[in-house]
Amino acid sequence: MNDSDSVPRAGTDGEADAPAGPVAYDPAAPAPLHVARTPTGNADVDARLERLADADHLATDGHPEVYEDVHRGLRDALTALDARPGPPVPTRHPTTAPR
Template identity: 80%
Template sequence: MSDTVPQAGSEQRAQAGPEPEPAAPAPLEVGLTPTGDAEVDARLERLADADHLATDGHVEVYEDVHRGLRDALTALDARPGPPAPPSPYQSRS
């Protein structure tokens, strides 16, 4: 006679088998329209890397893309543009 008492539900777990594997990430396959700016287009294409990662890896890709797009916008502000036209309200000496 065995002194061990089966735990409640242990027979059900044994019959159910092993836990199923989590599903592999499914690509979103979102189409991208080129912007005409090579740097911006490269950053947007980087978003496709998230398709091959588990959900917890998406944050790194999104942050990298966001940082790159922010840098591209900052660079636009830093580029010298044409001189501003003179204001009609400036005093002429």
């Protein structure tokens, strides 16, 4: 027996490291879908679409909360677009007959 057999190495608890075995596959575990999200150019919409990535780390029963939050945010962003003043609506000259 030599000294290295009786003295634990620094940083270990004296037990041999467990051999690295195969990682068990759990089909119920959250897994990223890796769905590509193309930026729209609208910061509010893009932020909501990025929020969808949060569902990748949740169990399925946590997805509705994320989806509902994203849906609510997208609806709010669309409503805000409708509320912005747009270009003036062209008016007909009073003497012009409708076609």
